[in-house]
Amino acid sequence: MTTYILRRIVQTLMVIVILSYVCFSLMTLMPGDPVELMISANPKITQEDVIRLRAFYGLDQPTYVRYFNWVGEIAKGDLGYSRTYRIPVTEMMGPSLQATFVLSMGSLIFSILVGIPLGIYCALKPNSKVDYIVNIFNFGGISIPSFFLGIVLIIIFSVVLGWLPAGGYQTTGMQYDNLFIELLDKAKYLILPIISLSVQSIGRFSRFSRSAMVEAMRNDFIRTARAKGMSEQVVIWKHGFRNALIPLITIVAISFSSVFSGALITESLFAYPGVGRLIYTSIIGNDFNVAMISFIISIAMVLIMNLVADLLYGAADPRISYK
């Protein structure tokens, strides 16, 4: 058990290190390093100046040397400055990580609460009308691009009806008298993003829990339980659902990654200040330091969540042994 956990942690760390290097070298291939921006801002710049500036910023060195310099700076706790916002990267990461966490966790919980009961209901009444309709909706949910759904939701609820804000994080310039009002105000801004982010995972959860439940209810022990005269509730929840739960945990754990990834688009669409949007805007705006840090932190977050899910998996199913 301990060796398994240690091996997984080392493996996760290795993936993070390799990715950070790959990402670093990719960034050198993006248009617009600091010196290129200076050249475009100042047409009178001479070739000697360019060489001097490149040496000054260390841009004349090979990628791996620059990578190790950068890692050294980070080890000292210096994450660098944002070129766009002129504030240290450390100050930017906290709030946006928190915002993304709220959004993706909210979406995940919402999809679990909607998707899994739907799936179980359909599994207990297979081939009924409800089952048929839910199946169509599941396919729709899986196939609809989240940004398109977001646009449609904005058109309906913000433009036409005017019920909900089209984007943002909280009402600008609002003074909160107490915590309750603050939460209420922020929740209003979360409704549309959470819906547009969740539709895909609702479809996936519902489809998956239906098949897992159908499979679980086919087992011989279900027939035995019924034959013993147990109530249908006990048969479904204690015998059927417990066994359907195991594949469900896997799919929920895998979904964290895709919800987090989808958050990038949702955040950009709704102007929600999370990490996904930070990655996108910093890459578009050549904000190198911010892009690197936010990318690596979000990848690390997803990988750690996967690790935790793997460990929980063993707790849910005693038949799984860690080798």
Place this chain on the structure above:
Amino acid sequence: MSETVNTPPSATDLKSIETSQTFFQIVYSQFKEHTAAVIGAYLIVFFMLVAILAPAIEWATGTDSDSQNVFNRYKPPFTTVVAPQDVRENAIQTFIRTNPEEATKIQTALLAKNLVQPVRPEDALYDWVNLEKSKALETIQTIDTSKKAELIKMINNFQSFHLFGTDELGRDVLMRLVYGTRVSIGVGVLVAIASAVIGLIIGALAGYYGGIIDTVLMRVTDSLLSLPILPVLVVIAAIDLKKVLGGLVAVSQNLFGDAGGNLAQEFVNNIFSGGKESIYKLVFILCLFSWMTVARLIRGAILSLREREFILASKTLGATDYTIIVRHMFPNVVAPLLVSVTLGVGDSILFEAALSYLGLGIQPPMPSWGNMLFNAQELIYQAPFLAVLPGILIFLVVVSFNFLGDGLQDAIDPKTVRR
């Protein structure tokens, strides 16, 4: 005797009972049961036809997909746009200036046949250009000139009907959608097939050889699978293709001398000459991150095939690994691979749309459904229609591919529970 006595089946019935159905006949009859999948298949065929016949549609409707007109931006659906007099006269003035001899010839012909009655003879062409569309076209058909096509196109542009209105540059939205079908479905199908080939090779190697090869390949596959795909795609899509290919040219110059360098340079120039570099880039990037599910699937299938008797038999007969994998194993994984490719097309179209929507995928002026959405969202309050149309098409195509994949899966493997 009553009528319930079993009569022997007629010769034709007997034949249909006794002949065994082939695998694909069974799959086909199973597939037909799945109504949604059949509808999906028809929709896909329709969109494929639209994609293939895009130039024919453009020709038939007489609308130019590229012609821009800043005076006709954001026109609502079902609009007929008629150019005002000054626009027409400017156009004909430019025509006269660029082709003076041809213009004089047409002018004399117009006057000779008394098709227009200008106040002054030199106004003949100006009068003609202000005629109504059908009349002007009729007139020009009777005149013998080498510039006929150009003039017909000019007249066509002056009065155009826009079924879905016009976009932010005054282009016809319907034609943009038709050409967008080409790009979006093309990218989707290409990526799905290419990543299936990559996945097939990697999965087969890992499954067949096992051991260290399996461990390494599957570690890589799992690591890639666990990544949040969109941030990774955004980072990679933002790289500058010119810098990468510049590096490629330098490397080949070092390795193969000037000849290699020139060859690489020519290759690079070819990529950039067509204005299609964003498509190549996008296909490459999407392939990089969509082969993993296929690889896992194929590895699983090959692992179980490896233990089967017919593989053992061909091994004993001295077949090479290549023969065993390609001739004996691949035919057995075609069916699940087909399902996976079908589902993969839907995913690839979604990713293409997402990246183009973020402005990192297909670059304008080439239309794709994703970048049409990207352009439309600027004026979402004024022209919501523009944003809704490409989205509906993406949704329709993706849902069709998903239903088709589901139907194929049920038909190929009836044992699986419907998921």
